[in-house]
Amino acid sequence: MTYIQIIINSLIIGGIYALFAIGFSFTFRILNFFNFFYGALFLVTPYIIFELIVYLHLSFIYSCLISISITTLVNLIVSKNIFSPLSRNSQHSSLLLIVSFMLLFLSQNMIILFVGADVKNLKKYVHQITFTFHDLTITAQQMLIILLSLSLMVFFYFLINRTLFGLKIKAVSYNFEISELRGINSQGIIMISCIISSLLASLAGILISIEQNIEPGMGLPMMLKGIAAALLGGEMIYASVIGAYAIGLLENLSIWFFPSGFKSLVLFCLLIVIIIVKQRIFLQLKLKKNKK
Amino acid sequence: MTTYTTHLSIIILIYSLLSLGYCLLYNYTGIINLAYFSQFALGAYGYALISRIYPSNFIFPLLLVIISAIFFAFILSLLTRKFVNDYVALITLGAAVIVDALLKNLNSITNGPLGISDIKNINLLFYKITSPSDYLFLLIIVTLIMLFFLNYIRNRYGYYILLAIKSDDQLMSTLGYNVKAIKSFVYILSGLIAAVTGMFYASYIKFIDPYTFSIYLLTPILLISALAGDRPSYLHILFYTTLVILFPEIIKNFQLPQYSIGPLQQIIFILTLIIIMLSQKQYLIAHVKN
Numbered sequence: 256m257t258y259i260q261i262i263i264n265s266l267i268i269g270g271i272y273a274l275f276a277i278g279f280s281f282t283f284r285i286l287n288f289f290n291f292f293y294g295a296l297f298l299v300t301p302y303i304i305f306e307l308i309v310y311l312h313l314s315f316i317y318s319c320l321i322s323i324s325i326t327t328l329v330n331l332i333v334s335k336n337i338f339s340p341l342s343r344n345s346q347h348s349s350l351l352l353i354v355s356f357m358l359l360f361l362s363q364n365m366i367i368l369f370v371g372a373d374v375k376n377l378k379k380y381v382h383q384i385t386f387t388f389h390d391l392t393i394t395a396q397q398m399l400i401i402l403l404s405l406s407l408m409v410f411f412y413f414l415i416n417r418t419l420f421g422l423k424i425k426a427v428s429y430n431f432e433i434s435e436l437r438g439i440n441s442q443g444i445i446m447i448s449c450i451i452s453s454l455l456a457s458l459a460g461i462l463i464s465i466e467q468n469i470e471p472g473m474g475l476p477m478m479l480k481g482i483a484a485a486l487l488g489g490e491m492i493y494a495s496v497i498g499a500y501a502i503g504l505l506e507n508l509s510i511w512f513f514p515s516g517f518k519s520l521v522l523f524c525l526l527i528v529i530i531i532v533k534q535r536i537f538l539q540l541k542l543k544k545n546k547k
Numbered sequence: 548m549t550t551y552t553t554h555l556s557i558i559i560l561i562y563s564l565l566s567l568g569y570c571l572l573y574n575y576t577g578i579i580n581l582a583y584f585s586q587f588a589l590g591a592y593g594y595a596l597i598s599r600i601y602p603s604n605f606i607f608p609l610l611l612v613i614i615s616a617i618f619f620a621f622i623l624s625l626l627t628r629k630f631v632n633d634y635v636a637l638i639t640l641g642a643a644v645i646v647d648a649l650l651k652n653l654n655s656i657t658n659g660p661l662g663i664s665d666i667k668n669i670n671l672l673f674y675k676i677t678s679p680s681d682y683l684f685l686l687i688i689v690t691l692i693m694l695f696f697l698n699y700i701r702n703r704y705g706y707y708i709l710l711a712i713k714s715d716d717q718l719m720s721t722l723g724y725n726v727k728a729i730k731s732f733v734y735i736l737s738g739l740i741a742a743v744t745g746m747f748y749a750s751y752i753k754f755i756d757p758y759t760f761s762i763y764l765l766t767p768i769l770l771i772s773a774l775a776g777d778r779p780s781y782l783h784i785l786f787y788t789t790l791v792i793l794f795p796e797i798i799k800n801f802q803l804p805q806y807s808i809g810p811l812q813q814i815i816f817i818l819t820l821i822i823i824m825l826s827q828k829q830y831l832i833a834h835v836k837n
Contacts, residue, residue, distance in 0.1 A: 341825065352632075523645050
């Protein structure tokens, strides 16, 4: 029974990671660098919801909608005014990474300054319905998480692989200039991809807030997990989804075998191993840049 | 000199040495190392642990710290040698998080999140260094030794090789330079500077915990490195370090609530850093064209 419970827990947390990883691979395709600001969107969304519920007494659903629109707007502004001028002019892509990393850290500090460094609980604002089968327990929210993540994965798989829009995204990520020449509105595609990715980041933030407590430091670990899953998958969306579930399972299993503090240790050793083993992706990226 | 100004001068010297190591790696060679504070932590924790066992000896902890710093830097360079830019940053970030998790969780060795207190003073053969002014004097000597050492290396090999590697490492390997070995050497050099500085930091402050070496505290160093520009001399670095270290002292005078000082300081640092990076793009391009 314990093993089944571990698998269910892994499905829940893996589903959230998968959503996050899909969104991350969207930004990675388009912007071609590890955008840590994506983690900031994930981090900020639950805090905006918390503020809206506590100070403006809005309902959970309304505050979710408002916070998603705020983060999407912020993502659009940041990518248009900070990332695109830097990526057009800079020779070093690590500069972009540092800027995005600093933006993640900026949002973390702003949360500490304006909301507080302590752990917040959003679960109490959501009505909890618990189902019990023998020893297994699962809440309605957790079922929603599993269903939502699975259905969104299928949706994005078809969006990328079976539609014209997916083909356009691939074209723009492959070569910006040539796709412009072929009549694709590259700026428009980049904008839509930004919107989609920030929607997914916010959704992952909302889902994690109804599953766990939220704290200002949760952006970076989540970001590293998302990167690990996205790198594991490479060009294929479904492979990064499998990677995300694998990370969820590994996390739950590592709690079983090691003290809880070593959870992050196991994960980041895995991240380094993934990067070193999967040099193929790196080579692809390099080829892509050389062709430009 | 009052105790306060002596303390500030020591902190400025420590940070300037740290920034020097970082600038060697990033501003000169173009390698980004987010595990830099882990190397700093290695020196501090190494000294704190070994000096407990050998309280009267300074040379032995120093040697052990130097050996472990070289070893750690060499491993980092091995891990990152096949990669450039983003992937190097990612691997070093992973390494930093791993070191952080180890410091927090190896309770029997590092005392976990509580940290190590009551670290022994430095004991130089016959003279025990206790007062802040002694530390200041010692740090000035250490800085001078390091600068002399770096100057020797520059005269022998020239910094231009590092700058050329930064601009185009593939071209440099085509020209017959062993780029990987040079990069490893720079990693080791900057790691050594960080670890030795960490040692002095631990013995001066007398208390260290994992939060002292958090990845986020790299912000001031990044800011100094961005301010110092492309080919900074030590005096440049010292000047900008003084600015960055003295700035929070000004914030403290505004009588803000205690909890808000840290985040506010970080926010201002980050905003300055982003503005510099956004405005520096012209400058970077000019350098590459030259």
